[in-house]
Amino acid sequence: MNAKTVVKLAIGILVIGGGISYFMYQAMQSSWAYYYSVDDFSAAGTASQGQSFRLAGRVKAGSVERDLQNLTLRFTLAGAQAQLPVQYKGVTPDNFTEDREVVVEGRLAATGVFQADTLMTRCESKYQAKVK
Amino acid sequence: MPEFGQFALRLGLLLSAYAILVDTIGRRWQRRELLASGRNATVGCLLCLTAACVALEILLARSDFTVQYVAENTSRALPFAYKLTALWAGAAGSLLLWLWLQTGFVVLAFARSDRDSERFCATARAAANLVAVFFFLVLIFDKDPFSLSVTTPRDGAGLNPLLQHSAMVLHPPALFLGYAAFAIPYAWVFAALRRDGAGEPPIFFPLARRGALFAWMFLTVGIALGAWWAYEELGWGGYWAWDPVENASLIPWLTATALLHCARTFRVGTKTALWFMVLALVTFSLCIFGTFLTRYGLVSSVHAFPEPGLGILFLVLLVVIWVVGGPLIVLGHLRPSTKAQTQGPGLRFVFWNNWLMVFLAFVVLVGTLFPFFSGLVSSQKITLKSDYFTKITAPGGLILLLLLGACPHLMRHGLGRSWRTLGAIVTAVAALAIWVLAHHLAIAYLVACAFVAINLVADFIQRHKRRPASDEATPGRASLRWYGARIVHLGVLLAFVGIAGSGGFDLEKQVALKPGERTQVGNFELVYDGLDAQHGANFTAVKADVSVYRGQTCIAKLRPAIAFYAQADKRTSEVDVRRTLAGDLYLALTEADSTTKLINLTIFLKPLINWIWIGSGLMVLGTALVLAPGLGRSRNISQGNGQ
Numbered sequence: 211m212n213a214k215t216v217v218k219l220a221i222g223i224l225v226i227g228g229g230i231s232y233f234m235y236q237a238m239q240s241s242w243a244y245y246y247s248v249d250d251f252s253a254a255g256t257a258s259q260g261q262s263f264r265l266a267g268r269v270k271a272g273s274v275e276r277d278l279q280n281l282t283l284r285f286t287l288a289g290a291q292a293q294l295p296v297q298y299k300g301v302t303p304d305n306f307t308e309d310r311e312v313v314v315e316g317r318l319a320a321t322g323v324f325q326a327d328t329l330m331t332r333c334e335s336k337y338q339a340k341v342k
Numbered sequence: 343m344p345e346f347g348q349f350a351l352r353l354g355l356l357l358s359a360y361a362i363l364v365d366t367i368g369r370r371w372q373r374r375e376l377l378a379s380g381r382n383a384t385v386g387c388l389l390c391l392t393a394a395c396v397a398l399e400i401l402l403a404r405s406d407f408t409v410q411y412v413a414e415n416t417s418r419a420l421p422f423a424y425k426l427t428a429l430w431a432g433a434a435g436s437l438l439l440w441l442w443l444q445t446g447f448v449v450l451a452f453a454r455s456d457r458d459s460e461r462f463c464a465t466a467r468a469a470a471n472l473v474a475v476f477f478f479l480v481l482i483f484d485k486d487p488f489s490l491s492v493t494t495p496r497d498g499a500g501l502n503p504l505l506q507h508s509a510m511v512l513h514p515p516a517l518f519l520g521y522a523a524f525a526i527p528y529a530w531v532f533a534a535l536r537r538d539g540a541g542e543p544p545i546f547f548p549l550a551r552r553g554a555l556f557a558w559m560f561l562t563v564g565i566a567l568g569a570w571w572a573y574e575e576l577g578w579g580g581y582w583a584w585d586p587v588e589n590a591s592l593i594p595w596l597t598a599t600a601l602l603h604c605a606r607t608f609r610v611g612t613k614t615a616l617w618f619m620v621l622a623l624v625t626f627s628l629c630i631f632g633t634f635l636t637r638y639g640l641v642s643s644v645h646a647f648p649e650p651g652l653g654i655l656f657l658v659l660l661v662v663i664w665v666v667g668g669p670l671i672v673l674g675h676l677r678p679s680t681k682a683q684t685q686g687p688g689l690r691f692v693f694w695n696n697w698l699m700v701f702l703a704f705v706v707l708v709g710t711l712f713p714f715f716s717g718l719v720s721s722q723k724i725t726l727k728s729d730y731f732t733k734i735t736a737p738g739g740l741i742l743l744l745l746l747g748a749c750p751h752l753m754r755h756g757l758g759r760s761w762r763t764l765g766a767i768v769t770a771v772a773a774l775a776i777w778v779l780a781h782h783l784a785i786a787y788l789v790a791c792a793f794v795a796i797n798l799v800a801d802f803i804q805r806h807k808r809r810p811a812s813d814e815a816t817p818g819r820a821s822l823r824w825y826g827a828r829i830v831h832l833g834v835l836l837a838f839v840g841i842a843g844s845g846g847f848d849l850e851k852q853v854a855l856k857p858g859e860r861t862q863v864g865n866f867e868l869v870y871d872g873l874d875a876q877h878g879a880n881f882t883a884v885k886a887d888v889s890v891y892r893g894q895t896c897i898a899k900l901r902p903a904i905a906f907y908a909q910a911d912k913r914t915s916e917v918d919v920r921r922t923l924a925g926d927l928y929l930a931l932t933e934a935d936s937t938t939k940l941i942n943l944t945i946f947l948k949p950l951i952n953w954i955w956i957g958s959g960l961m962v963l964g965t966a967l968v969l970a971p972g973l974g975r976s977r978n979i980s981q982g983n984g985q
Contacts, residue, residue, distance in 0.1 A: 279940070299852070305912060
């Protein structure tokens, strides 16, 4: 391998690698969401308005309210101490029930209600370890 | 019975550790009796695993809830078939199944006693038994399928009703068959690297290739079944969510696809050989890593550092594999080949495909692990939403289609001034223009698909006009392989048509309807006729009657439902779908009020989606055709390279 090939190779790797990294960085930046438990989210305060978040918590028993007329689901996401009202429009996952671990993605509205655009139940399929 | 199972596992551990020892020593000292002992120990290990599997099946069939695994995954009311398939319903059982299958493959492939191959097989067995030892350790000390319940419950927890579906019963064993079969190319690589005599070609290459093909075939089956189940059962209208569990099976599939293309052009001492060896190790490592990732909640947990416990053994295993295998590959590649081999200019197209596959696998892996990495560098976990994956894989898929169209021909004939080269450039420019200027990626995809289709037809015509002389020696076999490969490519093409159609032209609508009300979606008009309740054995269901009109004619009556399972406090949405090759009309009943009869209905139009399933079927069928010619042929004569 002579010097010329090395230079060529280095430039090639830099250009392609740089391009790919930039591309991946772009894709990541526009789609990242902070992942909090409800407790940590409430402790972090209101500085977080408008940003995209992913929150994990439990559906508080007795809090689920389905508004069929407006296709809206409301429930309270509860952690060990904190609680947060959540509003969601969309397809409810099958295994969504009260007192279950769920993950929501969305933003905190000025009213203090978390507007979720995705609602996921922790996939119960056999692959998952039980999360303590 | 549980004690018997535990004993079998411990005996298996001892046997596989012993087999590594005698196989390695026997090979070095050239002692045939030691190699025979290693062979017997591996077979003994298989017997132990068989005994353990049978023991667990008996416990499951008898609903013996003193065993924790039985209590957690079955219940008395569960149909008998589901009791038996609960062998792979939990982590412990599936690891056992995987190890059993893997050891079975290893015995089939590498338990040979003839003088020419026994030393080669000894190394392969040692490499495979190394993996087995780690699996046994996890099975015995962490995920013990035979551990006893603390208190024996009166009834088991049962199987999640969502998983009581034929696709979900077959999906895990298909994946495990795939994962386990990758042990063959993996073990072969170690044996091929440890061979004596620099110029001697590694034997049994067809075995490694067939192992990889077989594994790829079952991985495809597993992934397709999983996607189909998600579409049919989960009621959200999609089939792929870039969930870590799904990604864990896709990543090795991608690298395995590259592996197969290297196997096709394998020659000793060339770049393809290097690619093949690296990819074989990478793919097998990714299978193990994916299992570790998903089984130990590395990604799903909010906590920065989930406690992997003894799952860390899997990571240790990966480190061992690469610490041993990596230098061997480097040394093996640096060793001067006696015959400098050139493989023609066409080969670079194989490498393009490889790089693309590896890149896609890397992107998906990074995205899947991102929450974990972010937890390492900061106290705050950051996740990537699923659009990260689509943003990168969508253009990646487009490039893949262009390669799929052009490369099979260019590989043989080089980058000449044929219409195919020109066609590839024109298609690439057109697709890029449609994507960038018109922002319609799906149309760009369909244009690229048309290009692939034209190329496939042209390949077919050219083959029948003049058959290359090289095929004359074994016409039937070569021809089956040729058609098999083309059918796989056709399957990929059709799957892409389905992915582009259902992703780019889909419609989704959520409506609240009272009886008698109607709604318009695309070309369809839906009328909600009424709601009725139905009582089953262990569930109550509400069903909505919906008539589908196109123009004035009623073309279908659909009845989406919600089933409530009393015992498990669960509900599942039973979707109803009008299926045509042009696309699906997919109705999911999201909410229903049985007194006012008000319902919430989610309606999806998914154009062309069924081509995904047809395409997957063709991929499997094509692979089976490629595999078929070698059946029943003695593998001993199949020495050497390539074809």
